[in-house]
Amino acid sequence: MNRNDIELFSCSSEHATESSSQAVSAQALGLEVRLLRTLLKAAGNPPILVGLWDGRQVCPVSTPLAGMQIHDRAALFKLLLQPDLQFGELYSAGRLSVEGDLVDFLEVVQQALPDFAKRSAWMKRLSQLYMLRPNTLARARENIHHHYDIGNAFYQLWLDEQMVYTCAYFQTPTATLEAAQIAKLDHVCRKLQLQPDEEVVEAGCGWGALALHMARQFGVRVKAYNISTEQLAFARQRAQTEGLTGQVEFIEGDYREISGDFDAFVSVGMLEHVGLKHYHELGQVIDRCLRPHGRGLIHTIGRNRPLPMNAWIEKRIFPGGYPPSLGEMKAIFEPSRFSVLDVENLRLHYAKTLEHWLARFEQVADQVKQMYDADFVRAWRFYLAGSLTTFRIGELQLFQVVFNRFNNNDIPWTREFLYR
Numbered sequence: 001m002n003r004n005d006i007e008l009f010s011c012s013s014e015h016a017t018e019s020s021s022q023a024v025s026a027q028a029l030g031l032e033v034r035l036l037r038t039l040l041k042a043a044g045n046p047p048i049l050v051g052l053w054d055g056r057q058v059c060p061v062s063t064p065l066a067g068m069q070i071h072d073r074a075a076l077f078k079l080l081l082q083p084d085l086q087f088g089e090l091y092s093a094g095r096l097s098v099e100g101d102l103v104d105f106l107e108v109v110q111q112a113l114p115d116f117a118k119r120s121a122w123m124k125r126l127s128q129l130y131m132l133r134p135n136t137l138a139r140a141r142e143n144i145h146h147h148y149d150i151g152n153a154f155y156q157l158w159l160d161e162q163m164v165y166t167c168a169y170f171q172t173p174t175a176t177l178e179a180a181q182i183a184k185l186d187h188v189c190r191k192l193q194l195q196p197d198e199e200v201v202e203a204g205c206g207w208g209a210l211a212l213h214m215a216r217q218f219g220v221r222v223k224a225y226n227i228s229t230e231q232l233a234f235a236r237q238r239a240q241t242e243g244l245t246g247q248v249e250f251i252e253g254d255y256r257e258i259s260g261d262f263d264a265f266v267s268v269g270m271l272e273h274v275g276l277k278h279y280h281e282l283g284q285v286i287d288r289c290l291r292p293h294g295r296g297l298i299h300t301i302g303r304n305r306p307l308p309m310n311a312w313i314e315k316r317i318f319p320g321g322y323p324p325s326l327g328e329m330k331a332i333f334e335p336s337r338f339s340v341l342d343v344e345n346l347r348l349h350y351a352k353t354l355e356h357w358l359a360r361f362e363q364v365a366d367q368v369k370q371m372y373d374a375d376f377v378r379a380w381r382f383y384l385a386g387s388l389t390t391f392r393i394g395e396l397q398l399f400q401v402v403f404n405r406f407n408n409n410d411i412p413w414t415r416e417f418l419y420r
Contacts, residue, residue, distance in 0.1 A: 043083070047065045051068070051069045052071070062239065075108035079096070084312060087312065094374065106385055106389040107389045157364040163208075164209045168353040169183040185214075190417065199264075200264045201215055205224035206235065224249070256285060261289060263288075263291055265297075267299065272300055279328070283333060301397070342400075343400060346399075354387050358381075
């Protein structure tokens with residue numbers, strides 16, 4: 001083989017390699033589009049336009065109602081492997097973005113999602129893995145610190161003046177958040193039929209608004225338990241400022257550490273953190289501390305049927321969290337023969353509450369970014385917007401359940417007393 005032959009052979013090899021690379025590249029590009037179409041099909045083919053990092057676009061319908069952008073190839077593959085977890089992860093990291101209003105986008109997508117029962121066995125298994133972890137006392141403390149001890153200053157930026165971080169009660173749709181939260185506190189107290197000088201125990205008291213309201217407005221004495229150090233510090237300061245330390249005692253302790261006898265038991269926004277495996281244990285605590293004429297109220301996010309928690313919310317926002325169905329809540333009441341007296345669903349009130357929280361959060365987003373970072377802002381925006389969407393479309397509920405001992409006949413004849 002002479003020199004010319006060698007040069008010709010070398011040139012031909014280069015062209016062959018270049019052609020082969022182009023073919024492989026074209027196959028990869030086609031594969032990405034096919035995988036994206038598969039992902040959209042698994043999501044129920046929502047009417048959204050999805051753009052890729054290189055300008056290609058995929059849409060399962062002719063007229064999309066919303067749009068999103070995937071900014072790198074690795075993000076697409078992460079989304080394919082575990083969409084429930086990775087959508088939130090990628091959005092928070094800025095590797096996936098939404099065109100237009102986030103709430104509108106999430107509502108379009110969630111409305112299209114197939115029923116959980118129709119998901120693949122792989123997706124079901126991934127969604128259910130976290131439920132294998134019991135909420136031991138040590139883990140419960142870790143979970144609460146993860147969410148509630150990130151700084152009171154953060155929550156003060158966008159909650160109401162009393163720092164109530166649970167569903168409000170809007171007596172009219174145009175009520176302010178402040179008025180609706182006070183109305184919720186009153187609503188709970190009226191349901192419990194509190195009388196002056198009674199003794200009340202509260203499990204999971206947040207920043208203390210309900211305990212202080214019960215003491216101030218209804219003249220009761222309250223022992224309020226919490227395992228969030230930040231919340232307890234705030235609540236104790238408020239009690240001292242308002243001169244209520246003689247009526248309200250804020251105790252650093254888990255619900256399992258409640259001791260004493262009480263006329264009423266109340267829990268607002270705590271059951272979500274208990275875990276299914278511990279419902280019977282919670283019922284035993286209530287049975288142990290409630291007097292013969294006692295009554296109780298549990299206010300909790302819930303579902304119409306048992307379903308796993310969203311994987312991203314469970315990992316990043318509420319580790320150990322679980323919203324129960326009414327059927328699952330029976331494990332609290334039935335073993336101790338408690339009678340359920342009243343169940344009210346305030347789902348749309350929680351959607352309205354979240355509208356206010358999200359709007360307030362957006363107003364202070366720049367301050368939050370300075371306190372933490374851009375990823376933190378996107379994560380909380382996604383959490384608030386996603387929660388608002390799930391309450392709007394009925395995937396989440398808000399139950400208030402009133403109960404007493406089975407042989408206690410001292411109960412209202414009608415519900416008239418609630419609305420006087």
